[in-house]
Structures are given as structure tokens and as C-alpha cells.
Amino acid sequence: MDIIEIIGAGIGLTYLFLEYKCSVWLWLAGIIMSLFYIVIFYKAELYATSIIYLWYVFTNIYGWFVWIKGRKTNSEDSSGIQNVNWRIIAWSTLVWAILWIGVYVVLIKTMESAVALGDSFIAALSVVATFWLAHKFLQHWWLWVMVNAVSVWVFFIQGFYPSVVLFTVYTVVSVLGYFRWKKLSP
Numbered sequence: 001m002d003i004i005e006i007i008g009a010g011i012g013l014t015y016l017f018l019e020y021k022c023s024v025w026l027w028l029a030g031i032i033m034s035l036f037y038i039v040i041f042y043k044a045e046l047y048a049t050s051i052i053y054l055w056y057v058f059t060n061i062y063g064w065f066v067w068i069k070g071r072k073t074n075s076e077d078s079s080g081i082q083n084v085n086w087r088i089i090a091w092s093t094l095v096w097a098i099l100w101i102g103v104y105v106v107l108i109k110t111m112e113s114a115v116a117l118g119d120s121f122i123a124a125l126s127v128v129a130t131f132w133l134a135h136k137f138l139q140h141w142w143l144w145v146m147v148n149a150v151s152v153w154v155f156f157i158q159g160f161y162p163s164v165v166l167f168t169v170y171t172v173v174s175v176l177g178y179f180r181w182k183k184l185s186p
Contacts, residue, residue, distance in 0.1 A: 002162070008036030009166040016170055019133070020177045022079055022184060027064035031057055044158055047111055048103050048123040056130065063134035070136070081185035084137040092128045099124035118154040122147055138185055141178035148174055 011033040018026035034056040041050035070080045084092075103120035107113045125147050132140035148171040155163040 004036055005040050005160060005162045008033055008040055009162045011036060012166050013169065016173050016177075020173060020180055022081070022136075022181065024064065024067045027060045027067065030060035030063070034060060040160070040163075044160065045111070045113060046115070046119050046154070046158065047113065048107055048116075048119040049154075052123040052126050055127065059127075059130045059134065063130070066134045067136075079181075079184040079186075080136045081138050081181050082136055083185075084132060084139045088132075088137070092132070096124050096128045099127055115154045115157055118150050118157075121150055122154065125150075138178065138181050141174050141181065144174040144177075145171055 011029055015026055015029035015033050018029055034053045037053040038050050038057075041047075041053060067080075100120050100123075103123050104116055107116040107120055113119055125143055129140050129143035129147055132143060148167045151167040152164055152171065155161075155167060
């Protein structure tokens with residue numbers, strides 16, 4: 001498992017670099033990284049996180065198509081980055097809360113998970129963060145700060161030290177990414 005985790009972490013760093021650069025190729029890296037992490041987290045009995053990476057495969061495909069379509073409709077000098085509105089925030093908060101509670105209940109009722117609360121938090125907020133990223137909402141970065149910080153804690157408890165390093169870097173780069181995207185936004 002160590003080599004699979006190291007390769008997955010390396011692809012994850014590539015993904016993060018491409019996201020930071022606002023490159024459409026982040027989605028391909030995301031698909032490949034997700035496939036590695038499905039295996040890693042399933043074997044570690046982090047079932048919700050494993051399922052969220054399965055979800056990432058599909059959302060990466062969706063995000064790729066949204067970004068490609070956006071390239072055709074935006075002018076060449078436009079990044080397509082936008083601010084999230086209050087309606088999206090309200091709906092996203094509702095979806096996040098329902099998912100967090102639902103996934104947590106499923107985990108504690110059906111599986112033995114030492115980190116069910118954190119695992120379900122990561123899964124639920126990741127759904128919202130990925131949707132926001134697909135639509136190039138600038139504020140998606142702050143959701144990733146929360147997801148990544150909780151992931152560091154969960155992965156540390158589970159002994160996934162290469163992933164702890166990766167998600168620590170993710171946390172820092174998420175803050176930096178926000179300010180980079182802010183400069184790119186109209």
C-alpha cells in the first residue's frame with residue numbers, strides 16, 4: 001500500500017498545482033488520483049472517504065466538461081472565475097448538513113469506523129467543494145481549507161503519513177490558491 005499511497009500523493013500534488021494554475025488539466029489528474037485513493041481508503045476502512053473518491057471520478061469528468069464548455073463561451077482573456085452568491089451558499093449548506101448527518105449515521109450503524117465523524121465531514125464538504133470548483137467559484141478554496149485540515153487529522157490517526165504530508169500541503173496551497181484565483185478573477 002505504501003507505493004500506491006506515494007504515487008497517489010504525487011498525482012495529488014500535480015492536481016493541486018494544476019488547480020492553482022486554473023488549468024483544465026487538473027480534471028484529468030483528479031480522475032487518476034481518485035482511482036488510486038479509492039483503493040487506499042477502502043483498504044483502510046475509510047469507507048465514506050473511499051466513496052467520495054469514487055464520486056470524484058464522476059465530478060472530475062463533470063468539471064472537465066463544464067470548464068471546456070466555459071472556454072468556448074468566455075473570451076480568451078477571461079478566467080471564468082466568479083463569486084458564489086448567497087442562494088448557492090444556502091443550498092450548499094443544506095446539502096452539506098444533510099450529507100454529513102446521513103453519511104455519519106450510515107457509518108456508525110453499518111461499519112466500524114474509528115473516525116466516522118471526520119470521515120463523513122470530509123465526504124460531505126468535499127461534494128460541495130467539488131461542485132463549487134467545477135463552477136469556478138473563487139470561494140471553493142475556503143471549503144478545501146476545511147476539508148484538507150480535517151483530512152490531516154483523520155489521516156494522521158489512521159497512520160497515512162504520506163497523505164498527511166500531502167493534505168498539509170493542500171491546506172497551505174488552498175489558502176495561496178484563493179489569493180491567486182482572486183488576482184485572476186475579473
